[in-house]
Amino acid sequence: MTESAPSSRKRRWEIIMALSLVAGVLWTMFSRVPSAIGAPLSISPSPREGFLAPDFTLDTLDGNKTTLSGLRGKIVVVNLWATWCLPCRQETPALEKAYEQYKDSGVVILGVDLTNQDLVSDVESFVQEFKLTYPILLDRDGSVSNLYQIKGIPTTFFINREGIIRTMVVGGPMSETFIRSKIEALLKESQ
Numbered sequence: 001m002t003e004s005a006p007s008s009r010k011r012r013w014e015i016i017m018a019l020s021l022v023a024g025v026l027w028t029m030f031s032r033v034p035s036a037i038g039a040p041l042s043i044s045p046s047p048r049e050g051f052l053a054p055d056f057t058l059d060t061l062d063g064n065k066t067t068l069s070g071l072r073g074k075i076v077v078v079n080l081w082a083t084w085c086l087p088c089r090q091e092t093p094a095l096e097k098a099y100e101q102y103k104d105s106g107v108v109i110l111g112v113d114l115t116n117q118d119l120v121s122d123v124e125s126f127v128q129e130f131k132l133t134y135p136i137l138l139d140r141d142g143s144v145s146n147l148y149q150i151k152g153i154p155t156t157f158f159i160n161r162e163g164i165i166r167t168m169v170v171g172g173p174m175s176e177t178f179i180r181s182k183i184e185a186l187l188k189e190s191q
Helices: 004-030 086-105 120-130 143-147 176-189
Strands: 058-059 065-067 074-079 107-113 136-138 155-159 167-172
Touching: 074 086, 074 176, 086 107, 086 120, 086 176, 107 176, 120 136, 155 176, 167 176
Parallel strands: 074 107, 107 136
Antiparallel strands: 058 065, 058 136, 074 155, 155 167
16 A cells, blocks of 8 residues: 555646646637737737738828738838837837838838827827838727737838748847848848
């Protein structure tokens, strides 16, 4: 009986551990956790390198609408940011310089402000402060940050002419050299 008591306890412990592991995996798979930006996560898979970028339509700061799929045939850099984000502020001049350098080569940079976290007047001041010429889109309801499952900002997607995400960068600030290297790689890919 002394030999079976330890093996019985060991077996019980193994069963408890296995059930705990299964419960943890199931909880992780089926729980809904709100994103860091405030919108609930969508049930669609998160955007990944090598896959088609999820389509969206947003208002621009100047009152027009921009649809991502309408830019097929161009290289698109989608940068999600907010006016209060220090790394966003730090990388903005590099994005503007890249836009000025590559806009005539079929490259579009879209600055998607998380307007559900910002005031439009703050966005306007930001654009004036940095003398931005690339399009600024307003994610007023958090739909794009939800669709792209943004967990932190800045987050940037480098998208090729076919609409495929080639590089995703979470965090920053990105340097001008880094941004140019990613754009140059996409330009070479499409030759």
